[in-house]
Every structure is written in C-alpha cells, then in structure tokens.
Amino acid sequence: xxxFFKSKEMGILAVLVFxxxxxxxxxxxxxxxxxxxxxxKANSVLAILAMGMTLVIITGGIxxxxxxxxxxxxxxxxxxxxxxxxSPISILLALIIAVAxxxxxxxxxxxLISRLKIPPIVTTLGTMSIINGSILYFTxxxxxxxxxxxxxxxxxxxxxxxxxxxxxxxxxxVTLITWYVMKYMMIGRSVFAIGGNPVSAVRAGIHLERxxxxxxxxxxxxxxxxxxxQMMYTKSVDPNGMLGFELTVISAVVIGGANILGGNxxxxxxxxxxxxxxxxxxxLILSHIxxxxxxxxxxxxILSAVSYDYLQxxxxxxxxxxxxxxx
Amino acid sequence: MEFLLQMRKVSKTYPGxxxxxxxxxxxxxxxxHALIGENGAGKSTLMKIxxxxxxxxxxxxxxxxxxxxxxxxxxxxxxxGISIIYQDLSLFPNLSVAENxxxxxxxxxxxxxxxxxxxxxxxxxxxxxELGLKVDVSLPLGxxxxxxxxxxxxxxxxxxxxxxxxxxEPTSSLxxxxxxxxxxxIEDLRKRGISIIYISHKLKELFTVAxxxxxxxxxxxxxxxxxxxxxxxxxxxxxxGRKVEVINREENKGGEEVLRVEALSKRGNFKDISFxxxxxxxxxxxxxxxxxxxxxxxALFALNKPDxxxxxxxxxxxxxxxxxDAVKHKMAYIPESRQTQGLFLRQSIIDNIxxxxxxxxxxxxxxxxxxxxxxxxxxxxxxLDIRPPLAEMNAGQLSGGNQQKIVIAKWLSTEPKILIxxxxxxxxxxxxxxxxxxxxxxxxxKGIGIIVISSELPEVLAVSDRILVMKQGRISGEIAxxxxxxxxxxxxxxxxxx
Numbered sequence: 001x002x003x004f005f006k007s008k009e010m011g012i013l014a015v016l017v018f019x020x021x022x023x024x025x026x027x028x029x030x031x032x033x034x035x036x037x038x039x040x041k042a043n044s045v046l047a048i049l050a051m052g053m054t055l056v057i058i059t060g061g062i063x064x065x066x067x068x069x070x071x072x073x074x075x076x077x078x079x080x081x082x083x084x085x086x087s088p089i090s091i092l093l094a095l096i097i098a099v100a101x102x103x104x105x106x107x108x109x110x111x112l113i114s115r116l117k118i119p120p121i122v123t124t125l126g127t128m129s130i131i132n133g134s135i136l137y138f139t140x141x142x143x144x145x146x147x148x149x150x151x152x153x154x155x156x157x158x159x160x161x162x163x164x165x166x167x168x169x170x171x172x173x174v175t176l177i178t179w180y181v182m183k184y185m186m187i188g189r190s191v192f193a194i195g196g197n198p199v200s201a202v203r204a205g206i207h208l209e210r211x212x213x214x215x216x217x218x219x220x221x222x223x224x225x226x227x228x229x230q231m232m233y234t235k236s237v238d239p240n241g242m243l244g245f246e247l248t249v250i251s252a253v254v255i256g257g258a259n260i261l262g263g264n265x266x267x268x269x270x271x272x273x274x275x276x277x278x279x280x281x282x283x284l285i286l287s288h289i290x291x292x293x294x295x296x297x298x299x300x301x302i303l304s305a306v307s308y309d310y311l312q313x314x315x316x317x318x319x320x321x322x323x324x325x326x327x
Numbered sequence: 328m329e330f331l332l333q334m335r336k337v338s339k340t341y342p343g344x345x346x347x348x349x350x351x352x353x354x355x356x357x358x359x360h361a362l363i364g365e366n367g368a369g370k371s372t373l374m375k376i377x378x379x380x381x382x383x384x385x386x387x388x389x390x391x392x393x394x395x396x397x398x399x400x401x402x403x404x405x406x407x408g409i410s411i412i413y414q415d416l417s418l419f420p421n422l423s424v425a426e427n428x429x430x431x432x433x434x435x436x437x438x439x440x441x442x443x444x445x446x447x448x449x450x451x452x453x454x455x456x457e458l459g460l461k462v463d464v465s466l467p468l469g470x471x472x473x474x475x476x477x478x479x480x481x482x483x484x485x486x487x488x489x490x491x492x493x494x495x496e497p498t499s500s501l502x503x504x505x506x507x508x509x510x511x512x513i514e515d516l517r518k519r520g521i522s523i524i525y526i527s528h529k530l531k532e533l534f535t536v537a538x539x540x541x542x543x544x545x546x547x548x549x550x551x552x553x554x555x556x557x558x559x560x561x562x563x564x565x566x567x568g569r570k571v572e573v574i575n576r577e578e579n580k581g582g583e584e585v586l587r588v589e590a591l592s593k594r595g596n597f598k599d600i601s602f603x604x605x606x607x608x609x610x611x612x613x614x615x616x617x618x619x620x621x622x623x624x625x626a627l628f629a630l631n632k633p634d635x636x637x638x639x640x641x642x643x644x645x646x647x648x649x650x651x652d653a654v655k656h657k658m659a660y661i662p663e664s665r666q667t668q669g670l671f672l673r674q675s676i677i678d679n680i681x682x683x684x685x686x687x688x689x690x691x692x693x694x695x696x697x698x699x700x701x702x703x704x705x706x707x708x709x710x711l712d713i714r715p716p717l718a719e720m721n722a723g724q725l726s727g728g729n730q731q732k733i734v735i736a737k738w739l740s741t742e743p744k745i746l747i748x749x750x751x752x753x754x755x756x757x758x759x760x761x762x763x764x765x766x767x768x769x770x771x772x773k774g775i776g777i778i779v780i781s782s783e784l785p786e787v788l789a790v791s792d793r794i795l796v797m798k799q800g801r802i803s804g805e806i807a808x809x810x811x812x813x814x815x816x817x818x819x820x821x822x823x824x825x
Contacts, residue, residue: 184441189426189433196419203380203417204431205402263421 008257012272016279023283030286037165041233043278044167045070047271048226049245050252051178052219054270057253058195059212060262061120063219065109065128066226067245072131073101073227078144078237086150094153099224105131106220107213114212128246135239144237157232170229174222179267187214195262251298252277255305276301331356331522332377332391332409332491338384339372339546346372347383350548352541354491357520359513361527361537365566365784369546370526374493378404378411392490402431410484411493416476418483420469425451427468428483454482458512474505481512492516493524498532499617510536528615530559530821542566560814563821567784567813582606584642585744585776586658588627591636596622597800600636604745604776609767611791612780614820619800620780621663624747627778628653628660641744654683656745659738663749663780669734672723676713677704679722680736707736711766728752728759735766746770749780764790784813798823 024031049066056063077098084090105127112123146154159166182188190211193201202208231237256273258265277298284294332354339347347369354360362370375381377389379398389396391407398404401411418427425444426433428451433442451464460478468476477497484492498506513523513536527533533540540557542549542565549565587603597619604610612620625631627638629647638645640656647653653660662669671679681688681700688703690696704718711732713725722733731751738746751767752760767777767790781787787794794811796804796819804819818824 186434186442189422189442192422193419193430196421197417200417200419201430203401205400205405206431263419 009266009269009272012255012257012269012276016272016276019276019279019283023279023286026283027286030283035282035286037168039275039278039282040171041165041167042282043274044171044233045226045230046245046248046252046277047171047274048174048222048229049249050256050270050274051174051267052222053249053253054178054256054258054265054267055182055191055215056120056219057250057258057260058191058262058265059215060195060198061113061212061215062250062260063109063124063216064121064246064250065105065124065131066219066223066249067242068128068131068135069102069105069220069223070226070230070245071135071239071242072105073098073224074231074237074242075135075139075239076101077227078148078231081149081153082144084150086152088152088156090150090152091156095228098228099221102220102222102224102227103217104220106223107217109220110213110216113216114209120216132243139239141239143239146235148237149231149235153232154235157235167229167233170225174225175267175271181218182267187211191215192263195259195264197263248277251302254302257305257309259309260306330354330390333389334373334377335388337373337376337387337389339369339376339381340384345546347376347546350543350546352524352548353551354522354524355539356490356522357517358538359517359523359525359536361525361533361540362543363527363533363540363562363566364543364549365782368543368566370543371495372546373543374411374495374524374526377493378409405487405489408488408490409493410487410489410491412477412480412484412495412497414496414499416473416480418468418476418480421467423465424455424462424468424471424479425464427479428454428464428486430483450486451482454485455479457485457515458482459508474501474508477501477505477509478512485516489521491522491524493526495526496528496617497525498527498529506532528821530562533562534559559822563814563817567817582608582774582776585640586627587639587642589637589639591623591626591633591638593622593626593631593633596626596631596633597797600802602795602802602805604778606744606774606776607771608792609771609777609779609790611787611794612778612797613782613784613787613794613816614797614803616782618797618820620782620797621749622800623797624660624749624778624780627747628658630660654741657741657743658745659741659743659747661734661738661746661748661751663753669737670722670730673721675719675721676708676725676733677701677718679733680704680707680740683737683741703740704736707739710739711736712762726759728762731759731763732766735763739770743775745776745778747778747780750783751779751781752783752786760786761789784816787811787816788813796820 020030029035049070053063053066077094080097081090081094084093109123109127112118113120157166161169182191190201190206193204193206194208194211198208230242234241252273253265253270254260254273255276256265256269256271258269280297280301281294284291284297330353332352335351337347337350338345350369350373352362352373362373364370372381376383376387378401380401382399391409396407398407419430422430425447429447433447434440448464455462455464455478458478458481460475462471462475468479471479481492497509501509516523525533525537534554537554539551539553540562541551542562544566582605584603585606589601591600592598600623602610612623614620622631626633629650629652638647640658645656647656650660671682677700681703684703685695688695688699701718707713708716708718713729713732713736722730725733735748748767752763764786767779771777779787779790788808788811791811792808794806794808794816795802796806796816798820803823806815806819
C-alpha cells in the first residue's frame with residue numbers, strides 16, 4: 001500500500017480528484033450519478049482501446065491503426081447486422097463478427113511487425129491508410145442508423161443492471177481482463193520484460209516475436225470490442241466518425257503514465273488517464289468553454305506530464321557514475 | 328569428473344577477422360577460474376560461444392558435466408546450469424527484484440498457469456538472503472544501486488541452480504567495499520561447489536579470487552596456469568606478447584602548444600587531468616575499458632561538461648559551451664562508433680566530406696555549389712588515398728578502413744588544429760590499420776596536434792610521441808615514445824605505477 005501512494009497512478013489520481021473538486025464546486029450537476037455515468041459511457045470506447053494501447057506502448061511499440069480497425073469492424077458488423085434476424089443470437093453473431101474482424105487485422109499488424117521487423121509506426125500507418133481508403137470505397141461515407149439494426153440490438157444496448165448501463169460493465173470487464181493478463185499471465189510479464197530490455201528478455205528465453213504478435217492481436221481484439229461498444233453507444237455506424245481517434249487513445253495512455261519508449265505503464269494508470277481526459281472534456285462543456293480549448297488543454301497536460309517524467313529520469317541518470325574515480 | 332567444463336578447438340571467424348583460433352579452456356568443479364587477456368583478445372567471444380549467443384566455427388568441442396553440449400540460446404545453457412552475468416547485468420530495471428530473479432519462470436516451472444507472485448517472492452528472498460542482501464523484493468530493480476543489482480544478477484544464477492557462473496567484469500561498477508562483499512560471496516559459492524569463470528582486467532582482483540588462470544592473446548590460447556606458478560609481471564608479459572609494427576617516422580619537431588588542460592575533473596568520469604598538446608605531436612591516451620578515456624575526450628570537445636578545471640587553446644583560456652564552439656576553435660572529434668556517429672552511410676563520399684563545411688560551399692546566392700564540393704572531395708580522396716576513388720559512391724559501400732578515412736577527411740576539411748580520434752582503427756583489418764597510422768603521422772606534418780585514444784597498445788606505441796595512461800579516471804603515467812613498452816603501459820594501466 002505504501003508503494004501505491006508513491007506511485008505514478010497516485011499523482012494522476014490526485015490531479016483527477018482536484019479537477020473533480022473544482023468542477024463540482026463550479027457546477028453542481030457535475031457530481032450527479034447521471035453525469036458521472038454519462039462520462040463513463042461517452043469514454044467507453046476510449047477506455048477499451050487505451051487498454052490495448054497500454055500493452056502496445058509497454059513493449060515500446062505504437063499502433064496508429066486502432067481507430068481505423070475499429071471503424072472497419074463497425075462497418076463490417078453494421079452491414080452484417082442488416083442481414084441478421086431479430087433474435088438474441090444476432091447479438092452473439094455480431095460480437096463474433098466484430099471481434100474476428102478486429103483480431104484478424106491486429107494479427108496482420110503483429111505478423112508484419114514481429115516477422116518482417118517493420119517498425120510498428122510504419123506498419124500501422126500503412127494498415128491505417130489501407131483500411132481508411134477501403135472503408136470509403138465500400139461505404140461511400142454513408143451512415144448506418146438504428147433502423148438498420150435488429151430491434152434486439154437496440155434493446156440490448158439499453159440494458160441496465162442495478163441502474164448502471166451495460167457499457168460501464170464492458171469497461172470494467174475489459175479493464176479486469178487486461179489487468180489479469182498483465183499481472184498473472186506469463187505473456188503479460190513477457191510484455192513488460194520486452195519493453196524493459198529486449199536483449200535481456202531474449203537472453204532469458206522470452207519469445208520476442210510471439211509476444212509482439214500477442215500484443216497487436218490483443219489490440220485488434222479490443223478494437224473489435226470497441227466497435228461493438230461504439231455501435232451500442234451511438235446506435236449508428238459513422239464510417240468517418242473515428243478519424244484521428246488513435247491520437248486520443250495514445251494521449252490517454254501517455255497521460256496515464258506509460259513510457260512511450262516502453263517498459264512502463266499500467267492498466268490502472270491508463271484507466272485514470274481516460275477518466276482525466278473524459279472529466280476534462282465534460283467539465284469544459286459544463287463550464288461553457290469552447291471545445292477548441294479542450295485540445296489545447298489536453299496538449300498541455302501531456303507535455304507537462306511527460307516533461308515531469310523526463311526531468312525525473314534525467315536527474316536519476318546524472319547521479320549515475322560512469323567511472324569509479326580513484327580517490 | 329576432473330573437469331566440469333571443457334571447451335576445445337574453439338574458433339570463430341568473422342568476415343575478415345579471426346576472433347578465436349583453436350582456443351581451449353577447462354574448468355574444475357568448485358574453482359574460480361580467471362579468464363584474462365587484453366581488450367579484443369577473445370574472452371567475451373569465447374563466453375558468448377559457451378552460452379550460445381554466438382556459434383563457433385565447425386569443429387569446436389564443448390563438454391559440460393560429462394556430456395557433449397551445444398547451446399543455440401542462452402536460456403538452454405541456463406537451464407543446464409551455466410549462467411552468465413554480463414557486464415551490463417542484463418536485468419530489467421522496470422520489473423521487480425523478485426521478477427528479475429525468476430524471469431522466464433514466473434509460473435514457478437511448468438506446473439502452474441498463473442504467475443506465482445508469492446512463490447516468486449519467497450524464492451527471491453531466500454536466494455538474496457544467502458547473499459546477505461535484504462531488500463524489498465517487490466521494488467522495481469531500477470531503484471537499487473548497481474552493487475545491489477549485481478547481487479540480484481548473482482541471485483538469479485543461484486535461483487536457476489547454476490553449477491557454473493560466468494562473471495564478466497563483475498566489479499566494473501562497484502566501490503571497494505562492495506568488491507570485498509563480492510569476494511566473500513564468491514568464496515561462499517566456491518564452498519558450495521559452484522565453479523566461476525571470472526573475467527576482469529584488474530590483476531589485483533584476480534590474484535585475490537582466482538585459483539587458476541587462462542590467458543588469451545589475439546584470439547589464441549596462451550596457456551592455463553595455477554595461481555602458485557603466477558605473478559603479476561608474468562601475467563602481464565603473457566598478455567602482451569604482440570609484436571609492434573614499427574612506422575618510420577621523424578622525431579617530433581615540437582611546435583607551439585595548441586591545447587592545454589589543467590586539473591580537469593568531472594564527478595564519476597575523471598579527475599585532475601592535466602596535459603598539453605603541441606602542434607605536430609601525437610599524444611596517445613590509453614588505459615583499460617572504463618578508465619574514463621572516452622569521457623575525457625568528450626569533455627574536451629564539450630560533449631560532456633566537466634565540473635572544474637580549465638582548457639586553453641593556443642594559449643588562450645576557452646569556455647566551450649557546445650561542440651559547435653569546439654569546432655570554431657579548430658577542434659575536431661572523431662568518435663569511436665564511426666558507423667553510427669560519424670558517417671552518413673547512405674550518402675555519397677562527397678556529401679559526407681563536405682557536410683562539416685557547408686557554409687564554405689555556398690555560391691553568392693546561398694546555394695550549395697556542387698562543383699566546389701566535388702573538388703573538395705576529390706582532393707581528400709587523393710590525399711587520404713580513399714579506394715575506390717569514386718566520389719559519388721555511397722559511404723556504406725566502402726570497406727571499414729576507407730570509411731574511417733572518409734570520417735577523417737570530413738574533419739580535415741574543417742582544417743583543424745586539434746584532432747581527437749577515439750579508437751581510430753576499431754573493427755578495421757590489420758593492413759588498413761597500418762595505413763591509418765601512417766596517415767595520422769602524415770597529418771602531423773601539417774602542424775595538427777592529435778590525440779589518439781586507443782585500447783590497443785600496439786597502436787598507441789605505433790603512432791604516439793607521448794603516451795598518457797589512465798587508470799580509474801586519473802592519469803596514472805606519462806611515457807615518452809622512445810621509452811614506451813607494452814609492459815610499461817600495462818603496469819600503469821593495471822597497477823597505477825611504473
């Protein structure tokens with residue numbers, strides 16, 4: 001517990017609590033259960049993708065194709081749903097289609113990165129462009145709306161358990177699964193080891209390629225889940241709706257304390273990063289501040305978080321001695 | 328079983344270089360065996376072959392614990408009972424101490440699916456306790472001092488039930504008190520019947536810990552000796568049997584002083600460095616790896632800011648704030664890793680040579696004049712005899728020796744008065760080495776003062792007018808070329824006294 005209070009997560013939590021206090025003093029609506037649930041629902045897709053991105057960034061990689069993969073999974077699933085009967089089985093089928101589409105593209109990324117050793121940013125830039133182009137070609141940018149979906153899907157999307165939306169449960173489930181994988185499964189520990197020191201990891205018998213394949217595959221899998229979630233939240237498919245969203249995802253992970261150079265990052269930190277972004281956006285809207293400012297503020301938050309980290313690191317490094325000088 | 332490990336007929340050929348040539352070594356159970364040789368003698372290569380990081384040429388025989396073995400991955404060697412503790416420790420600063428010790432087996436063997444945090448902690452605490460270290464094993468390793476990290480690395484070998492532990496320069500980043508503690512641990516391991524291959528440059532250390540010695544020189548096996556038949560002088564002469572290639576040279580004319588350094592110090596890098604360099608003179612700075620040579624060179628070129636001390640260029644005190652300042656004062660620095668730091672491999676010879684003097688290549692409209700660049704390049708191709716003499720060729724396509732000449736040309740085009748060159752012939756074949764040496768001597772005729780930093784004693788002897796030897800961040804000796812021998816240098820470098 002002692003280490004928790006000194007951790008990076010604690011710092012983010014403190015900022016989050018401070019922000020919430022200021023906002024609730026300013027505007028009593030902020031601290032209502034409804035508003036908090038709205039924040040969670042509005043950021044469920046961000047949270048799900050950020051979990052996957054955390055793994056990617058811990059290995060020292062990056063995936064800029066997440067938004068494109070999510071859009072692709074949405075388009076494929078949305079158009080398939082037009083053909084599906086109005087029966088509960090359709091929900092399961094839609095989920096399978098979404099997850100399979102995401103997983104396949106993710107594994108493709110993973111294969112290119114791990115086998116062909118193409119740098120992650122190049123690989124995913126390439127797949128992003130291909131996917132975005134293909135989506136435009138097939139959809140002509142046309143929306144799908146709730147009339148295109150089976151009624152059962154709409155009802156499913158509005159399910160509440162104990163007054164809490166199913167979307168919130170999805171965030172919780174994805175977070176817990178990711179946490180378990182990272183904490184208790186060998187593959188999760190390999191992700192950390194590779195990010196910390198790839199040469200040592202290989203010397204210690206860790207499979208670099210297999211781990212990379214897993215990380216990008218998992219990212220794709222979660223993009224499938226995110227696609228499903230986005231459709232449930234908006235009850236529509238906007239082929240262009242996610243353009244540029246990958247940058248928000250990366251921002252959330254970086255604000256959550258992950259090191260963009262790899263090695264460090266945590267599921268809880270990322271969750272806090274997502275909440276911080278979500279609360280900021282919500283607070284700015286409640287305070288009637290122009291949404292353009294939101295981007296400026298997000299940028300400032302990222303830069304101050306990262307420079308603080310960098311300065312800490314630099315200070316630690318300068319303390320390290322290179323040569324044992326004779327007294 | 329007389330020997331735990333026997334390696335025989337081990338050779339390793341890299342393109343153009345024979346790193347190991349029929350080397351052998353035999354380790355008894357429960358002994359501390361020192362593996363010793365100059366930089367580049369092949370110690371590390373031999374160990375890399377042992378654990379499967381590198382593969383030996385055809386015909387090598389390795390026998391461990393009575394059976395023939397051949398490892399293709401380090402983890403296979405570890406599982407058989409051979410651990411290696413690299414000089415860089417090869418640990419994970421971002422992971423907990425416990426995980427570092429149990430890395431690769433966090434599930435406590437094949438039995439479980441889940442990572443066994445509790446078992447991991449217990450095992451880590453137990454092995455660390457055996458080494459007399461008490462730390463919170465759930466802390467990230469990066470929070471520990473290097474000395475403690477070293478113990479963690481040893482604990483990892485113990486946790487894998489190693490029968491043989493290779494330690495590569497284990498004391499390179501330890502203070503003297505910590506070294507004492509390490510000796511005690513090694514003594515303890517020996518009592519438990521664990522064999523240790525101990526690689527170190529520090530002879531005093533070796534005589535404290537080692538039972539037997541194996542000496543390598545230029546990739547060849549010199550011999551294995553018992554401690555009783557060995558002393559420091561004998562060991563040094565066994566290490567340095569190499570012949571010096573003599574270059575005909577004129578006596579240094581001793582021009583005016585171009586560089587003077589007074590009491591230059593930087594914490595954790597070097598201390599109290601004072602010397603002067605004259606026009607037309609070559610100073611060789613040598614010493615063992617980790618003596619602070621490169622750190623000093625970088626400080627002279629303002630890449631590593633010293634804490635105190637003064638630098639004078641041509642008699643005037645200067646305060647160099649950046650490497651740009653250093654260049655303005657007619658200084659040039661050629662770093663050791665020329666491929667990554669000194670060359671644009673995918674650009675032409677012309678582009679590589681003219682990059683330092685772009686501002687002189689401009690025509691009156693401010694555009695670079697290609698003809699002028701070409702002329703400059705062909706000039707230096709001729710002076711330095713770069714082959715093939717094709718100015719448009721990409722630097723990456725040339726041999727190592729010729730690449731090094733381009734790097735030199737690039738800096739000569741700035742017409743420096745002071746040239747600092749770090750490991751000028753690293754990774755270059757023998758013939759090209761001599762050529763570079765001759766080239767450096769020729770440059771002195773132009774009145775350039777040169778500082779050559781090198782760990783190769785024959786090289787230092789071949790080119791220098793004066794040799795400064797560094798040990799643990801200080802200059803431990805200065806020798807004039809006429810009186811210098813490899814033994815003398817080694818004595819200063821290792822013992823700190825002539």
